[in-house]
Amino acid sequence: MSNETCGSNTSEVEALKSRLADSLSGVTLEWSEFREQVRVVCPANELLKCLSAFKASGFDQLTDLTAVDLLEYGNVNDRFEVVYCLLNIDTGMRLIAKTYLNEPDLTIPSATSVWFGADWLEREVYDMYGIVFSGHPNFKRLLLPDDFQSFPLRKDYPIKGRGERHNFPVITRAES
Amino acid sequence: MATQINKQLGDNIFLTTLDAAASWGRAHSLWPMPFATACCGIELMSTAASKHDLSRFGSEVMRFSPRQCDLMIVAGRVVMKMLPVLQRIWLQMPEPKWCISMGACACTGGVFDTYAVVQGIDRFMPVDVYVPGCPPRPEQLIRSIIDLQEKIQSGGTINAREFKLRILPEGPSRFDEDELIRIRERNGFKLEDQKYDPVH
Numbered sequence: 001m002s003n004e005t006c007g008s009n010t011s012e013v014e015a016l017k018s019r020l021a022d023s024l025s026g027v028t029l030e031w032s033e034f035r036e037q038v039r040v041v042c043p044a045n046e047l048l049k050c051l052s053a054f055k056a057s058g059f060d061q062l063t064d065l066t067a068v069d070l071l072e073y074g075n076v077n078d079r080f081e082v083v084y085c086l087l088n089i090d091t092g093m094r095l096i097a098k099t100y101l102n103e104p105d106l107t108i109p110s111a112t113s114v115w116f117g118a119d120w121l122e123r124e125v126y127d128m129y130g131i132v133f134s135g136h137p138n139f140k141r142l143l144l145p146d147d148f149q150s151f152p153l154r155k156d157y158p159i160k161g162r163g164e165r166h167n168f169p170v171i172t173r174a175e176s
Numbered sequence: 177m178a179t180q181i182n183k184q185l186g187d188n189i190f191l192t193t194l195d196a197a198a199s200w201g202r203a204h205s206l207w208p209m210p211f212a213t214a215c216c217g218i219e220l221m222s223t224a225a226s227k228h229d230l231s232r233f234g235s236e237v238m239r240f241s242p243r244q245c246d247l248m249i250v251a252g253r254v255v256m257k258m259l260p261v262l263q264r265i266w267l268q269m270p271e272p273k274w275c276i277s278m279g280a281c282a283c284t285g286g287v288f289d290t291y292a293v294v295q296g297i298d299r300f301m302p303v304d305v306y307v308p309g310c311p312p313r314p315e316q317l318i319r320s321i322i323d324l325q326e327k328i329q330s331g332g333t334i335n336a337r338e339f340k341l342r343i344l345p346e347g348p349s350r351f352d353e354d355e356l357i358r359i360r361e362r363n364g365f366k367l368e369d370q371k372y373d374p375v376h
Contacts, residue, residue: 144292145257152291158361161291165256166299168263173302173342176267 009036012093016057023053039096047099048109051084055114059086059095065111065121067129071155078102080131084111101131110136128153199332202246202272203325206235209245209269211262214252216279216311223314235321242268247324251311253281254294266301272336274328276320277303280310298347 013033020029027050030041042050064085070076078100086095101108110133111118122133123142130151133139140146148164150157212220224230224238239245242265254262266275277297280286283306285295297303304327307320331338 157291159290162361164291165294168256168259168294168300170299170345170347171263171266171301172345173339175343176302 009033009038012091013038016093016095019057020053023056024050037094037096039098041098041100044099044101044108048111048114050097051111051114054086054095054097058088058090058093061087061089062111062115062117062121063087063094065118065125067125067131067153069129069153069155080106080129082108082125082131106130107132107134109134110139112136127151130154195333196329198334199329202332203328204234205237206247206274206321206324207237207239207245208235208247208249209242209265210238210240210249210251211265212249212251213254213258214279214281214311216251216282219311219314219317220249220251220278223317228314228318230318230321233318233321233325242266243270245269246273247321248273248275249278249317250275250282250297251278253286253288254297255292256294257292259294259297259300262297263301272332272339274304274324275302276305276307276317276324278307278317278320279312280308283308286310296347299345300347302342302346 013031016038017031024046027043027046029050032039032041062084064083066083066085068081068083070078070081080101082099082101084097086097088094099108108131110122112122112133113135119137120142122136123138123140125131126133126139127141127143128151141148144152150162150164152161210217210220212218222228224236230236235247242248246269248266248269250262266273277283281288281293282297285293289295294300298306305320305324307316309316312320
């Protein structure tokens with residue numbers, strides 16, 4: 001991944017970094033930029049602190065929250081990546097915050113205390129990837145039935161499922 | 177003797193069986209239950225609208241309560257969360273009742289060969305007429321209703337005896353590629369071991 005920087009963005013990013021310097025002094029953030037998209041990787045154990053600092057520095061909207069399963073994805077050592085897409089409504093600047101997670105501990109703090117809009121997004125991420133968000137006010141599956149056993153967007157889940165779509169009683173014509 | 181009666185009564189009396197009379201009435205007053213979940217539902221609406229005008233064939237009274245219907249038209253894909261609802265609605269419909277599976281998705285799952293989509297409703301409930309197409313044109317749906325009317329008139333009975341004979345599931349058997357995947361997983365099949373594609 002090349003570090004293509006774009007002239008118009010650099011000053012904004014530098015200003016953001018200096019604003020974050022006080023509140024996130026002890027945290028190592030990995031910044032990168034690709035085609036005017038600013039990305040920052042936060043450590044999972046300091047995630048809530050980072051997200052609160054991002055919100056305090058102007059990113060008042062969580063536009064999206066999703067995850068990526070990095071199984072068999074090139075030269076990466078981590079299994080899951082949780083992605084927070086943030087927007088500063090006043091300046092229009094966007095920031096993509098990421099954090100990495102590995103099995104067996106797939107628990108990260110919920111972002112609902114920072115942006116309440118994370119509620120359904122986190123439930124969907126749990127539904128599809130099995131990542132647990134601790135501190136969520138109503139933590140259960142969003143789309144799939146409550147008794148569903150697997151997490152279907154994981155790369156090791158077969159696309160046709162493990163028989164969930166066939167697990168129903170058959171009604172014959174004589175008994176209906 | 178017969179000619180004598182014929183002369184006296186003319187066209188005022190005709191003889192038939194109770195089965196045929198009941199079937200004739202049922203075939204030409206089908207009340208469909210539109211179970212429309214996808215784009216086939218749009219074609220179903222078009223079939224009932226003025227251009228194609230399903231009421232010319234005696235089945236225009238769409239009812240949204242299963243208690244008032246005798247023809248279920250499943251139009252669109254059915255996912256695993258929707259199938260229990262579909263079965264319940266089917267069981268709530270009064271006898272005699274029939275089912276049309278409209279479109280590729282309702283018949284076979286169509287292009288949605290994934291973990292969540294049921295691969296044909298006939299695996300789990302009885303179907304009388306299948307309509308292919310993605311989505312089928314209104315003419316095809318009208319043809320299927322005419323075919324169903326013929327089926328009712330040719331085999332229908334007044335006390336629905338013909339349904340009592342259908343005691344076996346009528347859909348395809350459960351063995352398919354999914355079973356194959358599960359068997360291979362049970363035998364230690366791993367994703368990185370081999371590029372196993374069950375379709376090609």
